[in-house]
Amino acid sequence: MLEKAKHLLQPSTRGAVPPFMVMDVVAAAARLEAQGRRIIHMEVGQPAAGAPASAIAAAQTALSSAVLGYTETLGIASLRRRIGRAYGEWHGLDLDPARIVVTTGSSAGFILAFLAAFEAGDRVALALPGYPPYRHILAALGCEAVPIETSAATRWSISSGALIASHRAGTLKGLVVASPANPTGTMMAPSALADLIRCAEDAGIIVVSDEIYHGLDYAFTAECAARISPNVVVVNSFSKYFCMAGWRIGWMVVPPPLVRAVERLQQNLAISVPTLSQIAAEAAFAGRSELETVRRGYEENRRILLNRLPRAGLDSFLPADGAFYLYADVSRFSPDSFAFAKRMLEEAGVATTPGVDFDPVRGRNFLRLCYAGAHEEMREAIERIGDWLKQGAF
Ligand SMILES: Cc1ncc(COP(=O)(O)O)c(C=O)c1O
Numbered sequence: 010m011l012e013k014a015k016h017l018l019q020p021s022t023r024g025a026v027p028p029f030m031v032m033d034v035v036a037a038a039a040r041l042e043a044q045g046r047r048i049i050h051m052e053v054g055q056p057a058a059g060a061p062a063s064a065i066a067a068a069q070t071a072l073s074s075a076v077l078g079y080t081e082t083l084g085i086a087s088l089r090r091r092i093g094r095a096y097g098e099w100h101g102l103d104l105d106p107a108r109i110v111v112t113t114g115s116s117a118g119f120i121l122a123f124l125a126a127f128e129a130g131d132r133v134a135l136a137l138p139g140y141p142p143y144r145h146i147l148a149a150l151g152c153e154a155v156p157i158e159t160s161a162a163t164r165w166s167i168s169s170g171a172l173i174a175s176h177r178a179g180t181l182k183g184l185v186v187a188s189p190a191n192p193t194g195t196m197m198a199p200s201a202l203a204d205l206i207r208c209a210e211d212a213g214i215i216v217v218s219d220e221i222y223h224g225l226d227y228a229f230t231a232e233c234a235a236r237i238s239p240n241v242v243v244v245n246s247f248s249k250y251f252c253m254a255g256w257r258i259g260w261m262v263v264p265p266p267l268v269r270a271v272e273r274l275q276q277n278l279a280i281s282v283p284t285l286s287q288i289a290a291e292a293a294f295a296g297r298s299e300l301e302t303v304r305r306g307y308e309e310n311r312r313i314l315l316n317r318l319p320r321a322g323l324d325s326f327l328p329a330d331g332a333f334y335l336y337a338d339v340s341r342f343s344p345d346s347f348a349f350a351k352r353m354l355e356e357a358g359v360a361t362t363p364g365v366d367f368d369p370v371r372g373r374n375f376l377r378l379c380y381a382g383a384h385e386e387m388r389e390a391i392e393r394i395g396d397w398l399k400q401g402a403f
Pocket of ligand 1: 113257
């Protein structure tokens with residue numbers, strides 16, 4: 010009987026999503042560290058700094074004094090109001106807090122957005138290179154991810170022309186955009202984003218805008234899609250600018266007709282978002298000056314890397330406008346960035362992410378370097394990479 014039941018335990022086809030390969034790099038780096046090697050970590054995309062002191066203090070107080078039961082499914086009302094107010098401060102936007110939904114990181118925001126807006130079988134466009142979970146979450150939900158390859162000609166973003174060409178080839182129901190984007194760090198000019206959103210809406214395509222790297226923009230100010238249209242589903246997070254990745258808290262700005270659907274979904278999928286994290290997140294808004302110091306640190310790291318990496322041998326990057334990533338073309342050293350990253354880790358002790366995670370084909374030519382660490386680590390990484398490349402093994 011037990012033997013027979015074992016045969017039933019085949020993973021479902023929709024559960025068979027590809028792995029996130031960066032985690033293989035993390036495991037390899039950990040093995041080297043266990044052997045006593047010092048590794049510079051530029052592989053995982055998360056802030057090196059912790060949550061602001063105001064958030065920690067609020068969490069400590071809540072731990073010793075609050076019951077920490079469930080909250081309202083859409084989130085604690087004062088947090089939703091505070092997030093709504095932030096849109097006024099950041100973007101001059103008067104947002105009804107009834108449209109704000111607190112989520113378990115932006116990761117849960119995508120699941121809610123895709124479930125609320127799309128049917129199984131719907132086709133949803135997204136950029137390549139791009140953040141892999143968009144594709145994999147859509148696949149797990151029975152939707153079809155439709156990759157649109159981007160290039161320097163459109164500044165590595167989906168253009169209105171490319172969207173419409175894809176829509177003509179097969180009707181699209183949705184579009185995911187991200188500016189700044191992961192892995193490239195590239196941003197869309199406000200006018201390009203506005204054109205794309207208007208074009209999508211004219212064609213009946215629902216837009217989901219991933220704004221998780223807002224606040225970390227250096228080249229120009231990132232445009233908020235909610236300023237362009239009230240029909241865009243905006244997904245955001247406390248993981249990056251607010252340095253609260255492990256607290257697993259984010260939010261969405263939901264078009265009014267979808268709010269109740271998102272609420273019903275979250276009621277059933279999660280009941281509510283961790284209460285301690287919601288309390289800390291609200292208090293994190295008071296940590297602005299601390300967070301701005303962290304942000305200036307990224308800006309300085311970006312300056313250091315863009316100035317010195319070319320002298321060390323890496324000299325071709327996509328426009329590094331924001332977030333904390335450089336997407337470097339390493340094709341002149343190797344046709345296989347996975348093998349290149351593996352050797353860089355083992356021989357130079359610098360962990361990076363091969364581009365194949367973000368673009369299965371052209372990613373073989375690219376490496377993603379995360380610059381969210383300390384300035385000294387950036388300087389040391391540049392030296393190590395330079396010395397290693399000079400050894401001329403490639
Ligand atoms: C572009 C992008 N979107 C979404 C996420 C998910 O982040 P979280 O679930 O922590 O909000 C990440 C994480 O790295 C990301 O890079």
